[in-house]
Amino acid sequence: MRIIQCLHDGAARAALVEDDNRVRLTEADTYTLARRAIAAGRPLAEVVEAALTETRLDYGQLIDERRLLPPLTHDDPAHCLVTGTGLTHLGSADTRASMHAKAQADESELTDSMRMFKLGVEGGKPATGETGAQPEWFYKGDGDCVVAPEAPMPVPAFAEDAGEEPELAGLYVIGDDGQPWRVGYAIGNEFSDHVTERFNYLWLAHSKLRHCSFGPELLIGELPDHLEGTSRIVRDGETLWEKPFLTGEANMAHTVANLEHHHFKYPGFRRPGDIHVHFFGTATLSFADGVQTRDGDRFEIDLPAFGRTLRNPLAFEDVAADTPVHSL
Structure with a gap:
């Protein structure tokens, strides 16, 4: 459904x-x-x-x-928490082979990212009842950072980049007793500033504080193990860039259950009545192919099992907000 x-x-x-x-x-x-x-x-x-x-x-x-x-919203945006995980997907066969080869290198030669990826490959899919490896985790914002399907995706004037991230998102409601309930899944565009992240990985947190979008449709029921989609950028009515992407647990280093466990294990994320939007990561980025987006470009993320394509045009802001802090 x-x-x-x-x-x-x-x-x-x-x-x-x-x-x-x-x-x-x-x-x-x-x-x-x-x-x-x-x-x-x-x-x-x-x-x-x-x-x-x-x-x-x-x-x-x-x-x-x-x-x-968006297919799930809360009347008070402050009661919607938007988060995600990275380094969760194995990617294409070639990328997977390359990553696995690098993962055999001496520990002293591995980057922090590769160590995190290796940790997921080795322990991201635990047996039922066991706790698996902890994934990377990041915060994007509350419900005010969510853009409806078809609506413009704002790019702040201070941004260094505006790049799509085609992902699955899990949508959740917390019951009155603090029990998380998964409502379903949706296509997501997690959207990040990859130039900022690339400059220094410790700026990852800054790079994620951007808007995002998910939907338009919410899939209720079991998630297919293997999903194939297409991510593209349209400029002036023509396809500027297009690439297939894979998702679903067969293409991930972590199970969804493991990602959910390491998010909802924190009591602050089990506040009754809240909703959560949790992005599951990607392996396909136009930024990796040297694409630089500009105002008016449209992101299109298509995953046939989820119905209609998620589409959002970019809207670059010209002036940075003046946010001085005043002393009381």
Whole structure:
């Protein structure tokens, strides 16, 4: 089952994707339906089915009218935490072989990134009931950093780069008892400043404090083990860059369960009522091929199992915000 979220009569409403051109509205937003499922102890898919109305909407018209929303939102953006993990994907066969060869080098010759990757390869997929290797983790922001599908992706004036990161994102709601519940999965564009990160890896935290997008559709149910997608950049109506990417656990050094464990093990991430958007990492970047994006370029991330393509144009800001600190 795949659902979207859209504006209808001024309010957020979830809708079931019936086909490429039509969605069927429900009586509530995704967050409300998820909370309803948790309280009733029922699968979310059943709750969505029970909440369907007879109203059907044109999918393309929702896009044209800019009524698409991220597929999971919270009324208070401060109660949405956006985070992610890196160095989780094995990449293509050639890249994998190269990485494995480097991983056999003497420990003293390995970069911190390669050590982290090697740790995941060796211990990122533990047996059931066991704890696996801890992955890299980063913070992106709260719900205010999330951009709706089709909406412009802001690039701050101080940014050194504006690069896509095609990823899967896990979407979660925390129950009243502090139990995390996975609502589903979505295509994500984690979006980073790779020039800043490349200058010094200790600036990774700065490079991640950018906007992001996910959706438009939320996949409810099991995640396919192997997924093949395409990431592209469109400039002035023409494809500037395009490359396939692989994801799903068959192409990852970590299990999703291991990534989830090392995120939600922290009590602060189990605050009742919060939602979490957690990016699972990527192995494909246009930046690695020397692409420099500019204002108006459009990112397109396509993963057929997730329905419609995630698209966002870039909007470069010309002036940096003046943020002096005043003494009280």
